[in-house]
Amino acid sequence: MDADVVIAGAGPTGLMLACELRLAGVDVVVVERLAERTGESRAGGMHSRTLEVLDQRGILDRFLAVGEPQPVGHFSGLYLDFDEFESRHPYPLMILQSAIERLLEEWAGELGVRVRFSSEVSGIRQDEAGVTVELSTAEAAPATLRARYLVGCDGGRSTVRKLSGIDFPGTEATMTALIGDVELPDLPEDYVWVRRCAGGDWSAIAFEPGWYRVITSEYDRVVDRDEAPTFEQLRQSLVRLAGTDFGMHSPRWVSRFNDAARQAATYRDGRVLLAGDAAHIHFPAGGQGLNMGVQDAVNLGWKLASVVRGRAPESLLDTYHTERHAVGERVLHNTRAQSALARPGAQTDALREVFGSLMVFDDVNRHLRGMLTALDIRYPVDGDHLLAGRRVPDADLKTSDGTTRVHELLHCARPVLLDLRGSAELAKVAGGWADRVDVVEARSEDEHWPVPGVGEIPAPAALLIRPDGHVAWAAPAEGAPGVRALRAALTTWFGPARHG
Ligand SMILES: Cc1cc2nc3c(=O)[nH]c(=O)nc-3n(C[C@H](O)[C@H](O)[C@H](O)COP(=O)(O)OP(=O)(O)OC[C@H]3O[C@@H](n4cnc5c(N)ncnc54)[C@H](O)[C@@H]3O)c2cc1C
Structure with a gap:
């Protein structure tokens, strides 16, 4: 094998995925068709959840130093209030895509990611053990790379998607x-x-x-x-x-x-996966595409790393499709609505006026904001706690070493069992996953946590947080923590216990 994973495309999605895999110790090569960066910038902004994701990895400051926070966002050009809401970063950050790519590439370099420019994927053969990737390069002779998995992050016209025969159904441009x-x-x-x-x-x-x-x-x-x-x-x-x-x-x-809107019928075909624009294209209204690609990468990275390292079964990769295809579907839907709302004509003028008058209501504003920022995403995770499947709020914490924040605990991209009540029982259960899951004992500085789309909820007694920042299990503020459900969540997401 030349690498555990080959990634096609060094755009924002491919670079973010490569970093996530490297953080988990996976050997990864990114192949990029271009000889060098063009300096072109389609995207001009990032939303709250993406900023949080970068914060979870400890690299947000680099982006804040270059970008400019904006006071408002928009839905089909109609201003959307981005005043105080349930994130430490309640604003869109205006930052050019070329700067985002430069900063991600720098981080990738620090983590030891290999990026090969002038290398275009032109053929794929997958078998039981891996994928052979054929490359057209500047050299005369064709090159091949052999890896256990290939991820197509090669944009809307994805060669990987086409060569894999994955359907790309959707609606035509108008x-x-x-x-x-x-x-x-x-x-x-x-x-x-x-x-x-x-x-x-x-x-x-x-x-x-x-x-x-x-x-x-x-x-x-x-x-x-x-x-x-x-x-x-x-x-x-x-x-x-x-x-x-x-x-x-x-x-x-x-x-x-x-405004063509299309989505890959499946995000996984055996050892080939798709992420970012390779998996979905849509009208760029509301600035969601790059954000969604980065978040695809953060959802896939730790799962693919667990499978590559033999810690979780291949079926974990199917949850990537389940979780992210549904998110993509929703974004395609809201961008189709934004495209319809942008059409010229007196009828649409009237519709925009009515829609705009609704947007001043807090609940409407909050709903649209949650959708565009991706802060309201809830993955289908077992358990009825309000936090189950949602992104974990970035609450202030006190530990024996001082103060910290929940998102700071995720810098290493490892799962965290956050015990906010000092329960010996939880620590004992987590012992079986000590090689994979960090146990952190802390106190919440706040009795209530703000949750987008829900409101304030009592701080939980304990949480199992996936490396992507989504809650795999949560114990209620009062009552028994439910260790059986914790054990089940640990096994589902991080594989069987090491002993017993
Ligand atoms: C006008 C406009 C404005 C936008 N504004 C925003 C915004 O404000 N916010 C936002 O979130 N999104 C925005 N978007 C969307 C955003 O630009 C894309 O969603 C984003 O670039 C997708 O990133 P990606 O890495 O998935 O794909 P890409 O950025 O397309 O990167 C794919 C990479 O793969 C390489 N590649 C292609 N084929 C091959 C091959 N066969 N082998 C090897 N490499 C290959 C390409 O050269 C490229 O470098 C906007 C889009 C447009 C058009």
């Missing part, structure tokens, strides 16, 4: 959008946000001094996706929508996207 980073000397305003007009809408967002990100969306106008977009097309589109090009010049890059 519009065409152009995006370009340009200079715009005659724009009379600093910022134009989703200006609606007869054929669609346009925005001009000042990202850095001197240049703007221009986005034009034209409905019922679908162009050939294989034709490369040009600066002139962007200019003409802006003229059609805004009546002028505002003296647009000096494009840094131009790209095209649309």
Whole structure:
């Protein structure tokens, strides 16, 4: 074997997955088609749950140092209040995708991830023992890599998905959008946000001094996706929508996207898995795609590592599909709704006004915010505690060594049994998993914890937290902790006990 896992694609998803696997001691190679980074940035922001995920790994400060917190988010261009809510990071962080990739690549380097540029996956053969990955490289001779698993993080047109014969059903595009980073000397305003007009809408967002990100969306106008977009097309589109090009010049890059929404029928075919845009594409409304890819990676990383290291059965990988396919389905659904709400016309104008008037209600705002930020995700985990399956709140804790936070306990990407009542019984049960699960005894600084989509709940007596920050088991504040359920959760998620 050349590696335990080969990852196709060094975008945000592939890099995050590689880091998660390395943290768990897995040998991983990332192969990337490009010779070097292009500097292009489709995404321009990250949401609360992704910021929390980076915080769980102790690398959030690097992103906060580069990005700019925003006071609001949006649903189909309608502003969504991001005031105080149940996260330490209650804001979208404006940060370019190129910066996200640079920071993830730096972290990957520190962890010893091998990234091979100019290496394009062109063939796959899987058998009982592993996967042979054929690569087209800059060298004349074709290269192959042999690994136990291959993960396709190779974007919306994923070669890995196609070669695996995995279906990609969904809905066709109904519009065409152009995006370009340009200079715009005659724009009379600093910022134009989703200006609606007869054929669609346009925005001009000042990202850095001197240049703007221009986005034009034209409905019922679908162009050939294989034709490369040009600066002139962007200019003409802006003229059609805004009546002028505002003296647009000096494009840094131009790209095209649309509202086609498709999702892989399965995220796993034997030893081949899919994550990120390779598994789902959709209208980029609300800025969810990169976030979802990073979170796919964090869900898959520890599971794949456990299977590779022989600690859990292969069936654990099926929970990756179960959990993340449902999340993807929901995002496709909300982006279809956002696309419908963006169509031009008097009827949609009226619908937007009504929808916007509903968004001022706290409950509506909270619901949409939970959905866009992914903070309200609940995986189908056994147990009826309100925290079961949800992401663990980042509560303040006191331990014998001083103060800490729940998310800080996850820096090493290992499962944690957090005992908030000092129960000898729990520690004894967890003894069988001592090689895999860290037991932390602490006191919660707060009697109640805020849970997105639920409200305040009494701090639990104990929690079993998966490396991705989701709760595998929780003991209620009062009453017996339920050690049988704890033992079952430990076995389900982290394999059988070492002895007994
Ligand atoms: C206009 C626009 C704005 C957006 N804004 C946001 C936003 O604000 N927030 C957000 O969360 N998302 C946003 N998105 C979505 C986001 O850009 C994507 O979801 C994200 O890039 C997906 O990351 P990925 O790593 O899965 O795939 P990609 O970023 O597409 O990376 C895939 C990588 O695989 C490589 N590759 C492809 N084929 C092969 C092969 N055969 N072998 C080896 N390597 C290969 C590619 O070169 C690439 O480097 C936006 C998208 C658009 C179009």
